[in-house]
Amino acid sequence: MLFKAQKILSPILAPISKGYGAVMARRADKYSSGEYERFRPECPCISVGNIGSGGSGKTPIADWLLKWAEREGLLTVLLTRGYGAKPAQLPYLVNILSPVHEAGDEPLMLANSNSQAKVVVDPVRKRSGAWAEQEFKPGLMLLDDGFQHMAVERDLDFVLLTPDDFTHGWDKVIPRGTWRESVQALQRADVFFVKSSPDAFRRMHWLIQEKLAQLGKPVFQFELKAKGLRLLGGGERLDFGSEKYLLFAGIGKPEILREDAGKDMGRAPEEFIIFKDHHAYTAQDVESIRKKAAATGAKRIVCTPKDAVKLTELGCEDFYVIDLEVEFKETIFFDDTEDAPFDKWWNKQRLTDALKK
Known part of the structure; x- marks a missing residue:
């Protein structure tokens, strides 16, 4: 229903979307130029986010990274705004006994399944990041839904896309579509993920090539x-x-x-x-x-x-x-890298290499 309305009203919504995209681009420029203050974690930092809204699989990927980090012996802090949460204080450290109305559903789910990690709720993540760094001295920091949250510097941007993003949703910015930024923002990404079945991903191969090849960043398929x-x-x-x-x-x-x-x-x-x-x-x-x-x-x-x-x-x-x-199977590299699913390609050395950028 929403998609049909957006399509019908496209001539009216298009200039509004273009203006919104321009505002977001100027905002990104101000952060990258240092005009807006940013928090720089002392440990490696990965943002897990998306260009559109909802349903792309950010929480499962964040959960997978938390479990990977624990296997690697890295104490990890995950910073999240905690959508819908009403914490008793800020920053708010989530634990298995936290009431869901205080912690939020996804933060509580992540804390329950990753007892060694520190899940911290706070809409001001440069504040929660500084607090968590002082309290826990983490070896890794994750930003949940962090692609547009540029007040915290990151070493890697993991950006999730859906199959719809490559078709009728491509570069359709709010309110014309679901994208939070225009297509130029994808240049900030370091790794792309697409939530789909392996078969669907293979059928989309030509479309992914057409849309993302010029960026030269790896694209990994995953599914739940x-x-x-x-x-x-x-x-x-x-x-x-x-x-x-x-x-x-x-x-x-x-x-x-x-x-x-x-x-x-x-x-x-x-x-x-x-x-x-x-x-x-x-x-x-x-x-x-x-x-x-x-x-x-x-x-x-x-x-x-x-x-x-x-x-x-x-x-x-x-x-x-x-x-x-989470299962990873398919991948697309735009160079001579040997094909490998994300869980075989990703390792501690790649995290270390990101710090040298």
Whole structure:
């Protein structure tokens, strides 16, 4: 619906979008020239962000990097604004006991799955960065959703794109489209990621070449693969089974979840309930979900990890959570680098090399 409206109103929205893109470009120039103050971490810093809005997979990539850093013995701080969070104080250090309304759903999810990392919520990330550096002396700092947040200097910009970004969404800046900056901003990127299946990525190969070849930066495909289910109340990973199920989610681009769940579970859900992204679940929501599951004969109620962190105090221990893992397979290099998926290409030396730029 939104896309159709933007297309119809394109002649009116185009000049507004052009003006917005110009404002963002001037802002970036002021940061790069030193006119605007920036915080420079003493440790290596990676930004994980995107050019558009929502649904590109920033949180799973940040989670993968946190786990990689722990394996490498690097204490990592992740700086996030914590969308929708209402912290008791700022900066706010998230832990597994943090109330979700204080921490935010994605920060709490990252803290729960990366107990050794320090997840810090604060909309002013140069403040939280300075505080975290003094408190923890980290070996690595990550900026969540940081591509447009230039008040913190970074050594690498990881920029995520969706398949839509390469087609009807290409260089369509707010309000004409979903992009936060114009296409020239992609020149700041060091690594690109595309969230898609390997087959879809291969079909897009020519389009990626056309759009990104002149930038000369590697492009890595990734997807979230469901490995099974877990009870929200805890326990081992379970097989998907063949029982009827109800699916619900409050995430960006839920239609992709429905399609993937149908493949993984071997059948479509009896009911798919969509809540707005970052939805704060209530007891009434849970009651409604249970009633719809009973009415449709669904034996299992299934949600995502992002939803699960907001349901722990609502008596949902019998709900099932999709157990997701990031998988990398395809890649495009625009030089003579030997093809390798991101998890084989990325290493500590590449992080060290970034500091020499």
